[in-house]
Amino acid sequence: MRVEGPVKPGLRMECADGRRLVLMQGATPVLFARQRATHRGLHYARTGRYASPFAPLRADRARAVAEFAAPGSAEWSERWAAHAEVELRGAAEGPLHAGEWLLVPDVHRWFKTVNWPKLLTHDPDLGHLTWFGYGDPVEDARDLLPLRALSAPEAPRVKAYRRQYREGVLPPVFAWWISGLNSPVVLDGHDRLTAVLAEGGRPEVLILSRAAAASRWVEFFAARAVEEYEKRVAALEGPLAASRIAHRSRSLADELTSITSGYDLTRAWPFPGGARAWVAAAAAHVPGWAPDADR
Structure with a gap:
């Protein structure tokens, strides 16, 4: 995708000294993160304020795409990527900004089968993501970070998606690769993700990223x-x-x-007020969160 604007998107990463990151949606922080000094991972805190930039998906749309092409096929992925492009281009508080973008399946095989079940049993609002192993808790080695708490497997909306999964028509999960987190985050499809995992399956995921083809x-x-x-x-x-x-x-x-479908670095903007303002904002939105980022 070639995107002409805006220069600064509504959903964006901002950063401050001391490996401090925050995902902003408009004027609202939705995720604070602090990278560890040893580069073994990061601590994160969700604020519960995230809103998907996508309009809700109707079941008849899901069935129409499944009739057009077999779920998981290249044609099916292309059709859903086209749908996501329309949604993202029209979103006031989405992540697109001027430049070249990709929206593709997991061509780099980022997602490991062993890590999927962890999302249903270990997905805290205040948590830690392990990078590269390094002896940290096994449950922290996850490949996808939801931006809000996952619904219960028996929640009404999740149950509806579980029926779609059993019928073979469930749309994919849309994610966004953020290099500062070294992880994709869920842009849209939190309940679809829960539905697939609750059924013992593995979700189809389309990943948005800045394109690295010209680097x-x-x-x-x-x-x-x-x-x-x-x-x-x-x-x-x-x-x-x-x-x-x-x-x-x-x-x-x-x-x-x-190689040509590689994920480029995610752009981040300076957090107004720097590290001191970041600390104050984190204390206001996630009281009591005190990540140990020095080890």
Whole structure:
């Protein structure tokens, strides 16, 4: 997606000294976070004030898309990505700002099967996300951060989505990659997420991110992948060379797709008043939250 504006979006990351982050929606903080000094993760605090920038999805829309293409297929994902683009472009308090954007499935295989069930049993409003393991609590190694508390599996709206999941028509969850959190957050689909997990399934997720296709590191890694491919293909001989070249070519195509679909750094704006104002805002919106970010 090529987006012409605004320069500063309604839903945006802001930052202050001391690895302090806050996700703002308009003038309202919806998520405070503080990265650990050891780079092993971050502490976060949800304020309970987040509102999805998407209009509610109707069941007839979900069934119409499922009739158009098989859920989980490329065509199905493209149709829902087109729907999300319309919603995001029209949202006054959404994350889009001027630049190039991607909205794609999990091409980088970020989500690990073992981590999905943790969201139903361990998703506190005041919590911690583990980066890279490092011996922290296993339950903190999660791959997706909801921006509000998940509803109960038996909540009426969740039960309706559970029926859609069993029918095979449930829309995807829409997420946004935020590099400062080293995690996607749920933009829309909190109840759909709960419904799929309550049914023992794994959700389809489309991830919004700034596009990295034009950056120098993308050009560097793409050129290196092509150079390695050419060396390996040149060395292939014998009766199986043709099939091996075809295999190498498919692998190169997958690698280049992954590189050019990379997530760029998320832009953050300065938090007005700096670190002192951030501390005061966190105390006002999440009283008692005192993250130990020095270890």
